[in-house]
Amino acid sequence: MELIWEGIKEAINLLVSGDPEVWEITLLSLKVSGLATLISLSIGLPLGTWLALSRFRGRQFSLSIINTGMALPPVVVGLWVSIFLWRSGPFGSLGLIYTPAAIVIAQTIIAAPVVTGLTAATLQQLDPRLQLQLLGLGASRTQMILALWREARLPLLAALMAAFGAVISEVGASMMVGGNIRHQTRVLTTATVLETSRGQFAMAIALGFILLFLAYVVNLSLTWIQQRGAK
Amino acid sequence: MDAPVLEVHDLCVKRDDRVILQAEHLQVYRGEVLAVIGPNGAGKSTLLLVLSRLLTPDRGQIQFNGQSVYELNEVVYRRKIGLVLQNPLLLNSSVFDNVATGLRFRRLPGNEVKRRADTWLNNLGIAHLRRQRAGTLSGGEAQRVSLARAFAIQPQVLLLDEPFSALDAPTRARLIEDFHELLAATSITTVFVTHDLDQALYLGDRVAVLLDGRLCQVGPPQEVFSAPANPDVAAFVGVETVIAGQVVSSQGGQIGIQADVLQLEAVGEVVVGREVFACLRPEDITLLPCGERAGSDPSPKSSARNRVAGHIKRMIPHGPLVKVVIECGFPVVALITRSSANEMELEEGSPILASFKASAVHLIPR
Structure with a gap:
C-alpha cells in the first residue's frame, strides 16, 4: 500500500511541477491519437455511409469484414505495419518505421474500422423512407447525406469517442512501430509500460493518471456536444 | 383546367419480373387535385415514387410541362415538386427547422426562408410550436409540420401519399378540412393517393382508380363512383x-x-x-316489407321501375346504418337507416321487396 501511496504522491508532484518530459509525452500522444482519429473519421464516415446506403453484390461480406476489423488486435496491426514499413519492406524506403507517422498509420488502421462499422450501423438504423423524403423535398445526394449525418449525430459522435478511446489506450502497435524512443516516439501508453518494467511506479502512475484524465476530457467534450445536440 | 402539368404515357414498373404498375395514359392538369384511389398494394405509392423520379420505371414516359422529365436534371426536377409521405418523417430538430428544410436545400436567402416558413407555420396553425422539438409533437401536429414543409417550397406539383391515414378520426377530420381550404386557396396541382373513398370524393377534382397495379379508370368522382368502368372498379367504389x-x-x-x-x-x-x-349502389335500393306485415297494399305505386322479391339473408350493422343482404336468386345489397329497419321490423329470414330506379342501374359490358 505504501508503494501505491508514494507513487500517487510522486505523480501529483510530477504533474504539478509540470515535468517537461511528461508534457512532451502527453502532447505527442494527443497529436498522434487525435490525428489518427481524424484520418479514421475522414475514411470511415464516407465508407460507412456508402456501405449503409448502397446496394451491391458483396455488401454484406464487406460489412462483415469491417465488423471483424472493429476487433482488430493492436499487436497484429503493429506486426503488419512493421513488416510494411521495415527497411527491407515494401515501404521501407519512406523511412517511416520508428517515427510518429508510423504510429499514426497503425492507429488509423485500428480506428478506421470502428468509425466505418459504427457509421454503417447507425445509418442503417434510420428509417429508409427518410432518404426518399429528403430527396422528395429537393435535396441533392450530398445534401441528403449531410442531413442523414446530422440526424444520426449522437451515435456518430459515440463512434468518434469509441475510435479515440481505442487508439489513445492501445500500446501494442505504438510500441512495435514507434519503438518507444525517448523524445521521439514515446507516448503515454508505451511510457507507462516502460516505467512499470523499470519499477518507476511513481512515473508510471503519473502517466496513467494523465492518460485517464486526457481520455476523460476528450470524451467529456464530445459528450457535451452530443448531449447539446440531443436537446 | 388547361394544359397538363404532368403526363404519363405507357408506364410500366416491374418488381422481380412482376408488373406492379401499369398506366397507359394519365394526365394531371394545372390546378387540379387528382385523387388516386385503390386498395393496399395497388401501386399507388409506386406511382408517386415514379412521378417524383425516386423510382425509374421499366418502360414509359413522364412529361412535365410538355418536356420529358428524363431530359431534366433529377434535382432540378425534384425541386419543382413537393412530396409528402404517409409518415411525417420529421428531422430531429425544431419545428421551424423542419419546415425550413426544403427551402434550405434550395439555398434560399435566410430572410426568405424565415418568411416562407413562418407563413406556412401560421397557415397550418402550428406557429406556436415553432421552437418545439419535432420528436415531442403529436401525430396530428407532426403531419401538419410535414404539410407545411411541403407547401413552403411552393411546388408546382404536390405529391401526397396517404398523409392522413395514420391519424385518429377527429384529428384527421380537422386536418382534411384545413388541407382542403389550403388547396383551394393556393390552387397547387396535387396528386393525392388514398384508399379512403370519402377523402377522394371530398378532395379530388378527378379520381384515378388503381387496382392490382393497373390504372382502370380516371374521371370526375361522380362518374367513377356512379359509372365504374368494370366490375373490379365497381366493387372497389362500393357498388x-x-x-x-x-x-x-x-x-x-x-x-x-x-x-x-x-x-x-x-x-x-x-x-x-x-x-x-x-x-347497383346499396344506397340506391329501397326496401318494402311484404307478406303479412306489409299492410293493405302489397304493391304500392312508385316511380321505381324495378322491383324484386326475396328474403333477408343477413343484416350487418354499419354505424348508424344497416347493410341488408337480400337473396333474390342473386344477392342484392341495400343500405338503410337503423330506424327504418326497426320500423319495418326487419329480421333475417323475413320476406322483402327491393326496388330501384332504372336510372340507378349502371351497365358495364361483359
Whole structure:
C-alpha cells in the first residue's frame, strides 16, 4: 500500500511541477491519437455511409469484414505495419518505421474500422423512407447525406469517442512501430509500460493518471456536444 | 383546367419480373387535385415514387410541362415538386427547422426562408410550436409540420401519399378540412393517393382508380363512383350489387335486361343481345316489407321501375346504418337507416321487396 501511496504522491508532484518530459509525452500522444482519429473519421464516415446506403453484390461480406476489423488486435496491426514499413519492406524506403507517422498509420488502421462499422450501423438504423423524403423535398445526394449525418449525430459522435478511446489506450502497435524512443516516439501508453518494467511506479502512475484524465476530457467534450445536440 | 402539368404515357414498373404498375395514359392538369384511389398494394405509392423520379420505371414516359422529365436534371426536377409521405418523417430538430428544410436545400436567402416558413407555420396553425422539438409533437401536429414543409417550397406539383391515414378520426377530420381550404386557396396541382373513398370524393377534382397495379379508370368522382368502368372498379367504389344479364330490349333509351328469371329495366344505349353487368349502389335500393306485415297494399305505386322479391339473408350493422343482404336468386345489397329497419321490423329470414330506379342501374359490358 505504501508503494501505491508514494507513487500517487510522486505523480501529483510530477504533474504539478509540470515535468517537461511528461508534457512532451502527453502532447505527442494527443497529436498522434487525435490525428489518427481524424484520418479514421475522414475514411470511415464516407465508407460507412456508402456501405449503409448502397446496394451491391458483396455488401454484406464487406460489412462483415469491417465488423471483424472493429476487433482488430493492436499487436497484429503493429506486426503488419512493421513488416510494411521495415527497411527491407515494401515501404521501407519512406523511412517511416520508428517515427510518429508510423504510429499514426497503425492507429488509423485500428480506428478506421470502428468509425466505418459504427457509421454503417447507425445509418442503417434510420428509417429508409427518410432518404426518399429528403430527396422528395429537393435535396441533392450530398445534401441528403449531410442531413442523414446530422440526424444520426449522437451515435456518430459515440463512434468518434469509441475510435479515440481505442487508439489513445492501445500500446501494442505504438510500441512495435514507434519503438518507444525517448523524445521521439514515446507516448503515454508505451511510457507507462516502460516505467512499470523499470519499477518507476511513481512515473508510471503519473502517466496513467494523465492518460485517464486526457481520455476523460476528450470524451467529456464530445459528450457535451452530443448531449447539446440531443436537446 | 388547361394544359397538363404532368403526363404519363405507357408506364410500366416491374418488381422481380412482376408488373406492379401499369398506366397507359394519365394526365394531371394545372390546378387540379387528382385523387388516386385503390386498395393496399395497388401501386399507388409506386406511382408517386415514379412521378417524383425516386423510382425509374421499366418502360414509359413522364412529361412535365410538355418536356420529358428524363431530359431534366433529377434535382432540378425534384425541386419543382413537393412530396409528402404517409409518415411525417420529421428531422430531429425544431419545428421551424423542419419546415425550413426544403427551402434550405434550395439555398434560399435566410430572410426568405424565415418568411416562407413562418407563413406556412401560421397557415397550418402550428406557429406556436415553432421552437418545439419535432420528436415531442403529436401525430396530428407532426403531419401538419410535414404539410407545411411541403407547401413552403411552393411546388408546382404536390405529391401526397396517404398523409392522413395514420391519424385518429377527429384529428384527421380537422386536418382534411384545413388541407382542403389550403388547396383551394393556393390552387397547387396535387396528386393525392388514398384508399379512403370519402377523402377522394371530398378532395379530388378527378379520381384515378388503381387496382392490382393497373390504372382502370380516371374521371370526375361522380362518374367513377356512379359509372365504374368494370366490375373490379365497381366493387372497389362500393357498388355491392353486380348482376350478370343480357340486353333483351332497347327502345328510346330504355333497356330491358334479362337476369336469370328476372327482368330488369335500365336506361342507356346498349344494343340488344349484348351481355352486361348491371351494377347497383346499396344506397340506391329501397326496401318494402311484404307478406303479412306489409299492410293493405302489397304493391304500392312508385316511380321505381324495378322491383324484386326475396328474403333477408343477413343484416350487418354499419354505424348508424344497416347493410341488408337480400337473396333474390342473386344477392342484392341495400343500405338503410337503423330506424327504418326497426320500423319495418326487419329480421333475417323475413320476406322483402327491393326496388330501384332504372336510372340507378349502371351497365358495364361483359
